[in-house]
Amino acid sequence: MLAYIFRRFVYAIPILIGVNILTFILFFMVNTPDQMARVHLGDKHVTQDAIDNWKVQRGYDKPLFINAQQDATNMFTDTIFFEKSIKLLAFDFGKSDEGRNIMSDIKERMWPSLAVQIPTFVIGLLVNICFALLIVMFRASLFEITALTACVAMLSISSVFYIIGGQFFFAKLWNLVPISGYLSGMEAISFLILPIIIGVISGVGSGTRLYRTIFIEEASRDYMRTARAKGVSELSILFKHLLPNGMIPILTSVVVVIPTLFMGSLLIESFFGIPGLGSYTLDAIQAQDFAVVRCMVFLGACLYIVGLLLTDISYTLVDPRVKLS
């Protein structure tokens, strides 16, 4: 097991390097630092001095790959590629284009993100599984048709509309919760309720449908028929046989998203003014702060790879037939 995990980490390295090179090409080779500076300084008639100054301040004035003016190892380390790209691999995120320390920003902003994402994920999972079980329980009835139609309708609505609608009705019309904002500590709860509810609701359509297909597939297995033939009651079939066995594919399919919860939700955080990593990313995109975007890309990739690894491990934990090799 440990050997397997170690090997998977070794496999992850080329992927992370690939991500790194891709972002490097996108941010430094397709677009030269000169162009970035020009966009940042905003004016069409910026002087070359101003551009050079901007680049020096942010360390973009170095050569891309090889610095001919330095000697020995410094030839390779005193370059943009090393400073901005290779250092990411050691989780040294450096400073944003605005001059703030990215790592400390991330540490500070991860808590609000997690406060929204974890309850949304857990409640959403429970709600979706309950709905899916209900639909499977009342199979081939009017309820199933209605529920499935409602699911399709719900997943045809853009998540933006859920947020706008939720804010409008819950916060503005009925004054139940504040529209947006955030406070630390226990006072945060009143600000968190609506984002969590909306996050759950907007995922119900697709989640319920997916879990329903999993349960239906499980329901057609032989052991289900045997249980019915033995005379086991419908309820006990549902909860003793279908639910535990159906949970295996469901859990293994959701494990991959658990690490990425950390990144926060771009839309929900920005609409509700929650100072998490999602709105941090969004602000960086809108302010064209390439340094932050680059770090978030790298962080997201790392978390995704961790998610893949967790998925593999969870397979072996729940299903003894799967051997990691």
Next chain:
Amino acid sequence: MISPVVLWSDILIFSLAVSVGLFIFQVRKKPQAKARWRSVFESKIGLTSFIIIVFYVLISLMDSVHFREQLSQFEADGPDQNLAYSSEVKSILDIALKNLNSTTETTYSSPFSLYSFSKENMTNDDGSVYRDFIRLKHGGAHIQGDEERFSDILIKSVQALLIGLLIAAIPVMLHVMMRKKSNHEEDYIPWNVAYGTIITLISLATWVIILSQYYHILGTDKVGQDVLYQSIKSIRTGVLIGTLATLVTLPFAIILGISAGYFKGWIDDTVQFIYTTLSSIPGILLIAASVLLIDVYIETNPEKFNLTILRSDFKFIALCAILGLTSWTTLCRMLRAETLKVSQLDYVQAAHAFGVSHRGVIGKHILPNVTHIILIAVVLDFSAFVLAEAVLSYIGVGVDPNMYSWGNMINAARSELSRDPTVWWSVTSAFILMFTLVLAANLFSDEVRNAFDPRTAKGNE
């Protein structure tokens, strides 16, 4: 006199329409595929949603024929001068919606309203200033006041619906007669449902066209432009982003996926590496980063885009390409897995033994056996991209702000909703039009999946 303006997206959408036509022509010749498609159209939901999608596509095709009108002669200095064309690019759809586009108010007004939404300063005849709601220039200008409004709308609606029914009746009647004459093929399509949908759509369109000559059916926005016009113009953006982005995903997914599953070895390793790397980057960040780069490119090369519409069109196509380039990995993974399975089958081994070339095996044996996966993914991707546009435009990395799109409308609606009383019509109309299209696409994709997926296909149960 007009001068045609051909945008790249116009060329793409029309060539796409032609190739879909060719595809349908091909399918008619293959009995197996035909039977599958038949079961899609046998279902009422499949047929209805298909007609709705076609309706949307027709509108966007109409909106994809662009031209510029020549400016009136006296504006130019003399007859020898080069012909001057207006910088405003119009499409055929604009002619049909002429009234909507040409009549603007000064600011917000609610649907069917006669007066502006907020009070404004006005001067009396004697020079004193007072605040009141302004009477709209266009909305309900033909009637006296509010008391006449309701009956007028009712009468006009009934008239419009009757005309619509008459117009819709002609093609339906013709088709019914045609069916009566040629009774040779057994009918499997629920035609009554099709007639019902077509009649509803045509009547609705007529109602909109007629009523919009007198009122702003969905109100006006901040600068007084008709909201209905904006939402109809957004149809082209939505449909195009769905189709073009899907189109971009296909070559990557098909070529890489099948060759990975078929050739295995280092090709498989490379393809797996590429798609794991791509999918490990959060999609929205990759899209945002690429769009920012496009922005920088446009800003540093302004001379290449002399018309605003050219610039927004370039950005639009780039956005479609980026969306496609970042989302082919799922389909590629599925195709690889399926090809791995299919290439182990006996008839593929037999084909190898007979010395059939790789190209022959892939083209004759592998590709036809994975088509259902491609087809299902195409329809699913379409609705996903339409939804993605709204989110991207909100984040600020979507289509150009000059372009009509549902995402841009929603983005503008944020500040409108916080006003008091609320300006709700803009976001509602974007919601309705977008929801209809995505719902139709989702329902259609369900039917396609039911018909083509071997696990659910009706014949295999």
